[in-house]
Amino acid sequence: MLRFLVFLCCASVACATAARADLDRAHPPAPGPAPAASFPDYCEITLPNGLKVFVIENHRQPTVTFRLLVRAGAVCDGPKPGTAEIAAELLNKGTARRDANAFAQAADTLGAVIEAGAGEDAAFVYASGLTRFLPQVLDLFSDAVLHPAFPEAELTKEKARSLSQLAQARQRPPWLLSTLRDKLLYGPAHPYGAVPTDAVINALTRADVQAWHRTWFRPNNASLAIVGDVRADDVLPLVERAFGAWEKGDVPALQLPALPAPAQTRTIHLINRPGSVQSTFAVAATGLPRNNADLPELGVVNAILGGGYSGRLFQNLRERHGYTYGAGSSFSSLRLGGIFAASAEVRNEVTLPALQEMLAEIARLRDQPVLDAELAMQRNYLAGNYLLSLESPIRTAERVQEIDLYGLPGDYFKTYARRVASVSTERVEALAKKYLPDADGVTIVVVGEARDVRPQLEKLGQVIVYDLNFKAQPAAAN
Amino acid sequence: MVPSRFFARLAAACFLCFLLWSAPANVQAADDNAPTTEKAAAGSHRIAFTEYDLPNGLHVILAPDATAPVVSSYLLYHVGSKDERPDRTGFAHFFEHLMFEGSEFIARGQIDKLISSAGGNLNASTSYDQTDYHINLPANQLALALWIESERMLHAKIDETGVETQRQVVKEERRMRYDNQPYGGLFEETSRLVFKDTPYAWVPIGSAQYIDRATIEEFRDFYKTWYRPNNATLALCGDFEIESTKKLIAEYFGPIPRADLPARARVEPPEQRQEQTHLVRRPNTPLPATLHAWRVPPETDADAYALDLLSNLLATGRSSRLYRRLVDTEQVAVSVQAFPYLQESIGMLGVFAIGQRGVDLKKLDALLDEEIARVQKDGVTEEEFQKTRNGKESELAGAHGSAATRARALAHYHVFYHDTGLVNTELERYLAVTRDDLQRVAKKYLTADTKNLISYPPMGSPTEKSKP
Numbered sequence: 013m014l015r016f017l018v019f020l021c022c023a024s025v026a027c028a029t030a031a032r033a034d035l036d037r038a039h040p041p042a043p044g045p046a047p048a049a050s051f052p053d054y055c056e057i058t059l060p061n062g063l064k065v066f067v068i069e070n071h072r073q074p075t076v077t078f079r080l081l082v083r084a085g086a087v088c089d090g091p092k093p094g095t096a097e098i099a100a101e102l103l104n105k106g107t108a109r110r111d112a113n114a115f116a117q118a119a120d121t122l123g124a125v126i127e128a129g130a131g132e133d134a135a136f137v138y139a140s141g142l143t144r145f146l147p148q149v150l151d152l153f154s155d156a157v158l159h160p161a162f163p164e165a166e167l168t169k170e171k172a173r174s175l176s177q178l179a180q181a182r183q184r185p186p187w188l189l190s191t192l193r194d195k196l197l198y199g200p201a202h203p204y205g206a207v208p209t210d211a212v213i214n215a216l217t218r219a220d221v222q223a224w225h226r227t228w229f230r231p232n233n234a235s236l237a238i239v240g241d242v243r244a245d246d247v248l249p250l251v252e253r254a255f256g257a258w259e260k261g262d263v264p265a266l267q268l269p270a271l272p273a274p275a276q277t278r279t280i281h282l283i284n285r286p287g288s289v290q291s292t293f294a295v296a297a298t299g300l301p302r303n304n305a306d307l308p309e310l311g312v313v314n315a316i317l318g319g320g321y322s323g324r325l326f327q328n329l330r331e332r333h334g335y336t337y338g339a340g341s342s343f344s345s346l347r348l349g350g351i352f353a354a355s356a357e358v359r360n361e362v363t364l365p366a367l368q369e370m371l372a373e374i375a376r377l378r379d380q381p382v383l384d385a386e387l388a389m390q391r392n393y394l395a396g397n398y399l400l401s402l403e404s405p406i407r408t409a410e411r412v413q414e415i416d417l418y419g420l421p422g423d424y425f426k427t428y429a430r431r432v433a434s435v436s437t438e439r440v441e442a443l444a445k446k447y448l449p450d451a452d453g454v455t456i457v458v459v460g461e462a463r464d465v466r467p468q469l470e471k472l473g474q475v476i477v478y479d480l481n482f483k484a485q486p487a488a489a490n
Numbered sequence: 491m492v493p494s495r496f497f498a499r500l501a502a503a504c505f506l507c508f509l510l511w512s513a514p515a516n517v518q519a520a521d522d523n524a525p526t527t528e529k530a531a532a533g534s535h536r537i538a539f540t541e542y543d544l545p546n547g548l549h550v551i552l553a554p555d556a557t558a559p560v561v562s563s564y565l566l567y568h569v570g571s572k573d574e575r576p577d578r579t580g581f582a583h584f585f586e587h588l589m590f591e592g593s594e595f596i597a598r599g600q601i602d603k604l605i606s607s608a609g610g611n612l613n614a615s616t617s618y619d620q621t622d623y624h625i626n627l628p629a630n631q632l633a634l635a636l637w638i639e640s641e642r643m644l645h646a647k648i649d650e651t652g653v654e655t656q657r658q659v660v661k662e663e664r665r666m667r668y669d670n671q672p673y674g675g676l677f678e679e680t681s682r683l684v685f686k687d688t689p690y691a692w693v694p695i696g697s698a699q700y701i702d703r704a705t706i707e708e709f710r711d712f713y714k715t716w717y718r719p720n721n722a723t724l725a726l727c728g729d730f731e732i733e734s735t736k737k738l739i740a741e742y743f744g745p746i747p748r749a750d751l752p753a754r755a756r757v758e759p760p761e762q763r764q765e766q767t768h769l770v771r772r773p774n775t776p777l778p779a780t781l782h783a784w785r786v787p788p789e790t791d792a793d794a795y796a797l798d799l800l801s802n803l804l805a806t807g808r809s810s811r812l813y814r815r816l817v818d819t820e821q822v823a824v825s826v827q828a829f830p831y832l833q834e835s836i837g838m839l840g841v842f843a844i845g846q847r848g849v850d851l852k853k854l855d856a857l858l859d860e861e862i863a864r865v866q867k868d869g870v871t872e873e874e875f876q877k878t879r880n881g882k883e884s885e886l887a888g889a890h891g892s893a894a895t896r897a898r899a900l901a902h903y904h905v906f907y908h909d910t911g912l913v914n915t916e917l918e919r920y921l922a923v924t925r926d927d928l929q930r931v932a933k934k935y936l937t938a939d940t941k942n943l944i945s946y947p948p949m950g951s952p953t954e955k956s957k958p
Contacts, residue, residue, distance in 0.1 A: 034741075035741045035742070037594075037595050037637075037641070038595045039595075040604060040634055040637060041633035041634055041636075041637050042633075043608065043628075043630045043631045043633070043634065044629075044630035044631075045630060046628060046630050047559030047628055047629055047630060047729075048559075071535075072535070072557055072891060073535055073887055073888055073890075073891055074535050074887050075884070075887050075888045112808075112818070113808075113809065113814070113818070116807060116808035116809040117809040117877075119807070119808075119809075120806075120807035120808070120809040120810070120877050120881060121809075121873075121876070121877045121880060122880060122884075123877075123880035123881040123882070123883055123884030123885070124884065125884075140888070141884055142880075142883065142884050142887055169818070169821055172821060172846060173817075173821075173824055173846070175847065176777055176824045176845075176846040176847045177824055179776045179777060179847050180672065180776045180777050180824070180844070182776065183672045183774045183775070183776040184671065184672065185670060185671075285774065285951065286773070286951035286952050287773035287774045287951050287952045288670055288774075289665045289669045289670050290662070290665045290666060290669075290670045292670075320602075320606060320611065321602035321606070321612075322602050322603050322606040327599075330655075330659055331599060331655060332655075333658075334654070334655045334656075334657070334658025334659050334662075335658070335662070336659070336662050337659055337660075337662040337663040337666050357662070357665075357666050357670070358662065359661070359662060359665060388607070389603060389606050389607040390606070392606070392607050392608065392609045393606040393607070393609060395609055396608060396609010396610055396627070396628050397609060397610070397611055399559065399560065399609060399628050400560050400609075400610070400611070400626055400627075400628065402558060403557065403558035403560050403892055403893065404891070404892060480951075
């Protein structure tokens with residue numbers, strides 16, 4: 013009965029299709045002429061105090077966003093890890109003119125969002141709201157940037173909250189994985205590899221966060237992007253009034269320990285998280301800093317391996333083996349260094365075969381030529397998706413500020429699509445050999461149920477087991 | 491790809507939809523086919539669109555927008571997990587995965603490669619009420635999206651290999667999202683309690699055992715039943731020309747036969763007369779957490795906008811009542827959220843607090859109770875009321891910023907509200923809510939004896955206690 017219905021259905025379709033002889037269903041339609049991927053225009057000025065200001069006009073929505081980037085990330089933490097992160101959280105919790113509650117009240121009354129945070133290389137302050145409230149939003153935003161009061165009471169609250177959030181993070185497999193990975197590859201003494209602990213949070217004082225702001229929050233150490241429904245001529249005078257009096261200052265040179273040399277021997281690190289029903293794992297290695305000129309083209313190598321659904325890792329681990337919901341890889345790059353990581357989460361019992369497939373895919377791309385069709389697909393994928401991303405004015409602002417932060421060539425994004433689209437097979441092979449890790453030099457990190465997973469991992473080599481506080485367990489006790 | 495964010499408002503509402511869809515009135519066509527068009531005035535931020543039905547019932551919404559040389563195709567099938575049999579949960583979502591397999595003319599596993607090769611990306615998601623497919627492409631590749639979507643609608647191919655692989659993949663998806671994350675099962679536990687005895691009681695990821703038990707014929711039947719042009723809405727937004735696009739759509743989708751849709755299961759939740767509590771004892775729960783949830787009407791109900799604003803008033807922004815009290819003043823919570831989860835035929839309003847280390851769950855519960863009672867007893871201040879309105883205006887102004895989000899919103903408003911133009915006018919509905927309405931809906935729906943309380947006591951790893 014079912015077959016009969018299927019047959020009927022197909023027959024009627026065939027008739028209907030035949031009636032439209034001009035439509036070829038059997039082949040993909042030919043595309044029209046490709047649109048050019050030009051980088052959007054923007055306005056750039058530098059205030060006398062050194063603050064770089066970018067205006068990216070976009071009138072699609074009646075909103076405006078301010079995005080301040082200050083070179084005041086975790087790299088500036090010095091002997092007190094976590095300073096930048098906690099200090100940034102406090103920027104909108106009280107200023108010289110407004111206590112934390114008054115500030116929140118003022119922002120919420122406008123329907124505006126004013127948030128701050130810190131990453132490894134930079135701290136950020138964002139404000140966004142309706143264009144018709146632009147002067148008020150700018151007033152709150154500049155108040156948070158220039159005059160934070162860092163009230164002792166707010167610091168105490170923030171520390172308590174951070175301690176609880178840390179307890180929560182210690183049960184989250186992705187956080188456990190990336191924290192141990194960074195510690196191993198950047199080294200525990202480098203801010204990129206620092207591990208947050210209760211002791212570190214408890215040690216922070218008001219003097220620490222005040223010093224962070226006084227030292228690093230300087231206009232000549234920052235850039236500001238204004239994005240949205242504004243005209244540069246209208247908004248720049250307001251910005252000059254708000255930030256013109258911000259005093260420039262000498263910013264100290266960073267004193268940082270050297271990053272460790274890339275690993276030469278394979279190591280396997282297992283964080284025991286009892287109760288896990290999946291192993292969350294990464295095959296990782298030292299990568300490259302953000303200003304390395306090979307990065308755009310290396311993106312094609314990465315896309316072949318683990319970018320999107322059509323990447324080899326996704327196709328192999330998910331579509332061929334059904335080991336995982338997703339698998340991919342990335343080169344994540346910071347100012348001073350970077351990490352390559354391929355990752356997936358798989359049910360406990362297939363941890364070993366999934367890892368072996370991942371290692372094999374990395375080796376295959378390192379050692380064997382790439383087919384032309386696959387290369388063409390991934391070149392198009394990257395160039396096309398870059399074109400799609402140009403629709404977002406916020407993304408444009410991030411890119412303009414990225415050029416400034418990392419000292420990239422001014423035409424980096426203007427030439428990006430062209431560079432990606434013209435990578436040759438030979439170039440892919442050379443880059444894969446140069447930057448993908450050798451199977452002997454990888455750092456494998458797994459978060460999972462040690463009882464189930466450890467015996468499997470031992471087939472790959474010696475396994476170091478850690479607890480949820482990243483303490484390596486003595487071999488005998490395991 | 492089940493929605494992963496707990497308070498994401500994915501699909502909305504139409505209380506009467508099962509009546510409309512089961513009626514043969516659906517079999518209308520050519521003469522009721524006059525397109526309606528909404529034009530954007532120069533300089534305004536309104537989204538211009540035109541919409542019409544193909545003779546086979548496919549609803550089409552076109553929103554040309556030359557801001558960027560991109561195009562987004564959004565195809566919404568009006569079928570979700572609530573249309574599943576209780577002994578076949580997870581079907582809609584499983585089928586979403588199968589739709590990436592191939593078709594009569596697209597070989598297995600080629601759909602994502604065609605899109606990647608064209609410089610685009612694609613995704614899909616399943617919720618209680620809908621299954622949707624997104625394709626974003628450079629504008630010159632529009633026909634490719636139409637070809638792929640029409641192929642999948644006309645004759646998707648479902649074979650054993652694909653079914654077996656996706657069975658494994660979906661189980662991993664469930665482990666990743668629900669079983670291996672702290673509070674990952676919260677949504678599932680909540681739905682089971684608040685939506686008890688309705689088809690909303692199970693979540694779209696469903697139960698693995700039913701997917702394993704189902705035969706390939708059942709999957710094919712599901713497809714034949716629901717993946718019909720008269721159960722679908724296609725929204726395109728981006729840089730394209732209307733007339734030639736209409737012609738392409740007619741060519742690709744016109745030949746796909748319509749079919750009568752089955753009657754949808756009625757959603758008739760039993761009346762709740764007393765508080766229900768549920769304790770979730772799960773390992774790897776780092777902090778105490780509590781959820782208070784109430785059943786509320788679906789999204790198209792007259793009270794929906796007031797409920798939405800009420801939840802903003804409770805927990806959006808650092809000056810909101812619950813944030814001020816639990817996180818800031820008493821310092822007992824790490825975070826607090828209020829979310830309206832309003833669906834096509836039912837709704838929920840929930841308040842979720844994650845406590846600080848060592849905080850007693852009873853303390854969290856008592857503070858939440860107190861704050862809800864305070865709204866009910868004293869209402870809201872004029873200042874709070876204005877703040878909530880501004881917050882909503884700001885949120886809506888920033889809501890539909892890309893071709894992809896616009897296409898999605900247009901289809902959503904058409905399918906669940908039968909009013910595509912709401913994409914431009916929804917703010918008016920919010921602004922029509924009065925101060926008294928906020929107090930009134932708090933009193934009407936957030937009552938003590940209709941509360942559902944879900945508690946997560948903190949628990950370490952399972953083997954910790956068994957060790958000496």
